[in-house]
Amino acid sequence: MTPPTLAHVACPDAHGGHRMAYWQWGDAAAPHLVVCTHGLSRQGRDFDVLARALLARAAAQGQALRVVCPDVVGRGESDWLKDPMGYQFPTYVGDMLVLLNTLQAQAPIATFDWVGTSMGGLIGMTLAGMPDLPLPAPLHRLVLNDVGPVIEWQALERIGQYLGKAGTFDSVEAAAARMREISAGFGPHSDEQWLALSRPMLRPVPGSSWRMHYDPAIAVPYGALTQQSAADGEAALWQLYDRVQAETLVIRGADSDLLSPATAQAMAARGPRPRVVEFAGVGHAPTLVAADQVATVLDFLLPAP
Known part of the structure; x- marks a missing residue:
């Protein structure tokens, strides 16, 4: 299958603006758009397996599909x-609005779906839960991957222990081993699968070493978060969630420390009243690489006619 194309959109900010990259798969003129958005310290190539599977399912159904992974x-x-x-x-939500309007200008969007892992899920929930936002089309289907309006404090503390502190590595394999250690919640993966997830996370450094792809400064506002401020934000997140009109699927790692069983149960009973699917042997967060995880998303976004 043809690899994705890399493109950028110019986004405004108070310091002269910045560019956001996105990876585009499939038919750039397709009226059906699926946006897949990653977690806090990840990047858009996390969705390579899912994007290929979505395109294969769409082709089998005789549909054109555009998959965009910012x-x-x-x-x-x-x-x-x-x-x-x-x-x-x-910033993140504003950048996504710029991206969506750019994609709409390239080819009109008739059907708009969102797959969001952790942070990406909260971005999607915001887009779906704020009806006055200038979306090119209403959000049709929303996948919230191991995230909800209540984020458990112990998970935030765990993430804070490594965020922005990765340093450099002598080899891709050494970096992959370290990421595997801190990402145990992702669940079992073959060595080949893990290397495929790890390579896009790395950038070469002069002197034959490697660093993580992200700006260590993403940890600065994260480090200012307190247990009280996190709790204070829950009411606003529930308000967003309760306004979601999109058909919604919630995916949860059965061992997740971020999305609790109680929160997932509460989500199922209110707002868009989603179906909740749990995957055994996985914590935070399912990578949507395993066949059963991929099939769950495919059946939700591209159900059989």
């Missing part, structure tokens, strides 16, 4: 911000 600013091939305090949701 690198949220500060990650992957996107610019790093001049002001670290810009690494927060108002």
